[in-house]
Amino acid sequence: MAVVSRELKCRTKGNGDAIDITGDTARVVQESRLRSGIVTLFVPGSTGAVTTIEFEPGAVSDLNRLFDEIVPPNRDYQHHLRWGDDNGHSHVRAALLGPSLTVPFADGELSLGTWQQIVFVDFDTGPRQRRIVAQVIGE
Amino acid sequence: MAVVSRELKCRTKGNGDAIDITGDTARVVQESRLRSGIVTLFVPGSTGAVTTIEFEPGAVSDLNRLFDEIVPPNRDYQHHLRWGDDNGHSHVRAALLGPSLTVPFADGELSLGTWQQIVFVDFDTGPRQRRIVAQVIGE
Amino acid sequence: MAVVSRELKCRTKGNGDAIDITGDTARVVQESRLRSGIVTLFVPGSTGAVTTIEFEPGAVSDLNRLFDEIVPPNRDYQHHLRWGDDNGHSHVRAALLGPSLTVPFADGELSLGTWQQIVFVDFDTGPRQRRIVAQVIGE
Numbered sequence: 001m002a003v004v005s006r007e008l009k010c011r012t013k014g015n016g017d018a019i020d021i022t023g024d025t026a027r028v029v030q031e032s033r034l035r036s037g038i039v040t041l042f043v044p045g046s047t048g049a050v051t052t053i054e055f056e057p058g059a060v061s062d063l064n065r066l067f068d069e070i071v072p073p074n075r076d077y078q079h080h081l082r083w084g085d086d087n088g089h090s091h092v093r094a095a096l097l098g099p100s101l102t103v104p105f106a107d108g109e110l111s112l113g114t115w116q117q118i119v120f121v122d123f124d125t126g127p128r129q130r131r132i133v134a135q136v137i138g139e
Numbered sequence: 140m141a142v143v144s145r146e147l148k149c150r151t152k153g154n155g156d157a158i159d160i161t162g163d164t165a166r167v168v169q170e171s172r173l174r175s176g177i178v179t180l181f182v183p184g185s186t187g188a189v190t191t192i193e194f195e196p197g198a199v200s201d202l203n204r205l206f207d208e209i210v211p212p213n214r215d216y217q218h219h220l221r222w223g224d225d226n227g228h229s230h231v232r233a234a235l236l237g238p239s240l241t242v243p244f245a246d247g248e249l250s251l252g253t254w255q256q257i258v259f260v261d262f263d264t265g266p267r268q269r270r271i272v273a274q275v276i277g278e
Numbered sequence: 279m280a281v282v283s284r285e286l287k288c289r290t291k292g293n294g295d296a297i298d299i300t301g302d303t304a305r306v307v308q309e310s311r312l313r314s315g316i317v318t319l320f321v322p323g324s325t326g327a328v329t330t331i332e333f334e335p336g337a338v339s340d341l342n343r344l345f346d347e348i349v350p351p352n353r354d355y356q357h358h359l360r361w362g363d364d365n366g367h368s369h370v371r372a373a374l375l376g377p378s379l380t381v382p383f384a385d386g387e388l389s390l391g392t393w394q395q396i397v398f399v400d401f402d403t404g405p406r407q408r409r410i411v412a413q414v415i416g417e
Binding site: 063 | 144209210219220233238272
């Protein structure tokens with residue numbers, strides 16, 4: 001058993017931009033040389049989240065429509081009063097979708113479905129460089 | 140420390156059908172002969188999800204009403220334009236609820252509450268055979 | 279590799295009361311003397327959940343407004359018919375937000391962002407003593 005930690009980096013546009021990190025995650029698992037175990041993807045920040053989806057523009061757009069409807073950007077947020085920020089909706093969306101995803105692997109391969117990708121979703125309000133922790137535990 | 144991977148199988152009706160997989164999960168932990176650690180439940184597909192709930196028909200129905208309200212089936216989805224599919228809402232619901240759940244165990248017993256069960260929810264639009272990965276890591 | 283399990287305890291007011299359990303979680307990791315791995319926070323019950331958020335009253339209030347809007351307390355729930363309970367909304371909210379969170383650590387430090395805290399959210403309808411399982415796996 002061993003633990004291997006890496007950081008994935010990506011550039012996002014914000015505002016619900018979804019980045020497919022499946023390939024990067026698979027590479028971390030391969031480079032760990034571990035055969036079976038779990039990889040945890042974790043967003044070290046409070047305006048981004050991870051989940052899985054069939055990564056094609058339609059499904060990503062549909063997911064963002066949901067967030068636009070239930071957590072709209074253009075209304076008052078108590079968080080704004082605190083800091084003068086404009087990203088109250090980003091915080092709520094990220095807390096709801098969640099910062100953490102655990103994916104098993106076996107024989108060195110992620111246990112994903114054929115039409116299922118791991119995505120990082122950046123809910124913050126502008127473009128930026130982002131990082132995601134990928135940590136592998138296994139044998 | 141060891142890693143043990145199994146596949147759970149179940150037949151679902153789709154459309155929010157929730158299957159109690161607590162017993163199957165407990166059995167995988169028991170058969171692993173590990174005493175403490177975590178079991179990760181993971182759905183290898185993009186139209187199903189896992190969570191916990193008090194598994195009785197009322198609570199399951201209440202959860203499905205929420206999804207019917209915030210991600211209704213009968214409207215346009217961009218995902219449909221791509222594939223001619225009818226399950227855009229299934230993809231959005233599954234991404235929101237999440238494909239992954241991690242449950243600790245100690246002394247060979249899952250750390251669940253008395254009125255808490257592990258459920259697989261199939262959001263796809265028809266009946267089918269489904270599988271869930273159950274992977275145990277522990278000692 | 280080793281597994282260390284602890285229970286965190288807290289007193290909550292219920293009704294969406296969010297408790298910052300970051301310090302308690304960090305202490306469990308420190309006391310485990312493990313250097314790298316994951317800590318799993320798990321709520322053994324079906325009316326509470328865990329996530330991360332920037333822990334300030336505004337963001338917590340914004341998150342609770344979302345739940346008040348999409349899962350309002352004052353309406354009929356099928357769960358009430360079963361038990362005569364009044365907490366159908368608590369069950370739906372908890373199932374949606376999720377009972378489980380996995381946070382990596384490296385060099386004995388949680389991989390959290392600067393403005394990101396781990397919170398337990400109690401959706402039940404009254405004050406009570408609550409417990410959360412914190413289980414560390416690592417080396």
